[in-house]
Amino acid sequence: MASGAKGARGTLYRGREGMWSWVAQRVTGVLVFFFLFAHVLDTALVRVSPHTYDQVIGTYKNPVVNLLEVGLVGAIMFHAFNGLRLIAVDFWSKGPKYQRQLLWAVVGLWAVLMLGFLEPMMQHTFHEWFGW
């Protein structure tokens, strides 16, 4: 017989790769936007004085900001490659058919490039944490 179940909120829609890549595209887009915001502000400091600019940029040289930078590169790369995928979906006649394969190509390319990026990008942090 009927019995009350908790919470009247709806379920999360069970979309597949297409929906989640759209969510990721939105999230990475917002991340890149906020980076650009900070980036415009710190670059504008050159107009105040090159010394202040150097000082502010100097504060970025720590592991926490380094991790943020890695995240930024990841966000930009995903946003860029998935953007190309979306263009293919709209303008290549076979794009919609192969959208899933295109997404895995995007993710694969992203992973390979990220792995290559990690070493040169995190040299300073690795040195500070592990003495490498």
Place this chain on the structure above:
Amino acid sequence: MSTATVQDKVATSASGRAGIEMMTITVRVKRFNPELDSAPRWVDYQVEADPTARILDSLHKIKWEQDGSLTFRRSCAHGVCGSDAMRINGKNRLACKALVKDLNPNKPITVEPIQGLPVLKDLVVDMEPFFQAYRDVKPFLIAHGNEPTRERVQSQTDRDRFDDTTKCILCAACTTSCPVFWTDGQYFGPAAIVNAHRFIFDSRDDAADERLEILNDREGVWRCRTTFNCTEACPRGIQITQAIAEVKRALITRRVI
């Protein structure tokens, strides 16, 4: 062979009730009675179900044997009329095409109204905004010039060009699976675009430009973010995102091919 087993089960249930392995499933329905409730609530029902039967059968069982106030739409019950689109286990499907065994019956099966249209009662939503968008794209043949004395002849190739989009049954599973439509009810939605596509690419029709202009609106095809939810949800297997992309390309190139 798994297919053989399924067919065996169907054969037994058709030949007589004795052979069927019935199971008890929990159907969790999101209910809302505008006269009593201030907000929707989830209600659990225990139902005896044949794993090879459809979730619509379980809803019928609930309505006929447990709670006659449960409200939902259905008509043909065979996936043709498009009345019983609902969100089952988080995905838009037709209740008459969703089999119990495909829905992980060991856990409660959630059933809720399709999202983005106003809920009238339980699983019944107000379809009027959906049909308004459908009417807005002029889903009928518009032909100028002399009326032919016989039928309007069309080659097989020309007919095949829009074959996929003729299959729509207007169940709204696609439109209400679209994240853009959930947040922006003004968006024409996949179903309206599919039905515009059906005439835009019909060689007998003369109003392609007119329809393309309607869909060039800021709430038209450009709202599509290619999440493919519509294509996944369509019970007729229409390649909806593909059809929308074709309309986008026709708008840019101003060529209907």
